[in-house]
Amino acid sequence: MRFYDCGTAPSPRRARIFIAEKGLDIPTTEISIAKGEQLGADFLKVNPRATVPALETDDGVTLTENLAIATYLEEVGDGPKLMGTTPAQKAEILQWAAIAESQGGTAVAEALRNGNPHMKGRALPGPDNYDQIPELAERGVKRAGRFLEMLEERLTGREWMVGDSFSYADITTFVFVDFARIIKVRVDETKPALNVWYTKMMERPSASL
Numbered sequence: 479m480r481f482y483d484c485g486t487a488p489s490p491r492r493a494r495i496f497i498a499e500k501g502l503d504i505p506t507t508e509i510s511i512a513k514g515e516q517l518g519a520d521f522l523k524v525n526p527r528a529t530v531p532a533l534e535t536d537d538g539v540t541l542t543e544n545l546a547i548a549t550y551l552e553e554v555g556d557g558p559k560l561m562g563t564t565p566a567q568k569a570e571i572l573q574w575a576a577i578a579e580s581q582g583g584t585a586v587a588e589a590l591r592n593g594n595p596h597m598k599g600r601a602l603p604g605p606d607n608y609d610q611i612p613e614l615a616e617r618g619v620k621r622a623g624r625f626l627e628m629l630e631e632r633l634t635g636r637e638w639m640v641g642d643s644f645s646y647a648d649i650t651t652f653v654f655v656d657f658a659r660i661i662k663v664r665v666d667e668t669k670p671a672l673n674v675w676y677t678k679m680m681e682r683p684s685a686s687l
Contacts (some may be wrong), residue, residue: 482532490531498684500557574647582654589618630669
């Protein structure tokens with residue numbers, strides 16, 4: 479296998495944390511988005527959509543979505559089960575991972591890519607250029623704030639996002655909550671349940687990756 483990573487981006491961080499939590503050691507190639515390496519000819523041969531992460535499997539398949547990477551590694555790797563053990567638990571973990579991505583990840587991406595002057599003309603990831611829409615930046619900040627409120631409701635009376643153990647849902651949610659700092663949306667004392675969970679997540683060794 480080979481893992482294509484970018485140390486500064488949230489999407490590959492999700493896969494990186496999953497790999498670490500599974501106790502896997504996978505050869506890694508760093509792709510610098512800052513240097514535009516995702517648009518280079520060499521990486522486009524790996525993923526023509528010019529996004530990271532990517533995982534080349536031992537079966538000769540290239541996976542370019544976090545859900546696909548996690549599903550594959552859950553099946554072939556040892557270590558703790560991070561995607562559930564019962565049908566209902568598996569479904570709920572995927573449900574909350576999807577909510578975190580659509581309500582949290584998309585919101586932060588909208589705010590960052592449409593509001594950061596350094597991303598002018600790059601409002602969406604991938605090989606094509608798109609103009610920024612300032613209104614989306616403002617909406618993204620509001621949506622990110624609402625995302626944290628939703629998580630406070632979810633985590634009140636709970637230790638983890640789903641069930642009684644750490645899972646893929648926690649990884650996805652944590653990465654987007656942490657990345658929201660870049661648009662100045664942060665966890666604070668007004669959300670005690672979220673604050674406890676976030677602190678506990680930050681203490682995990684994988685969180686420093």
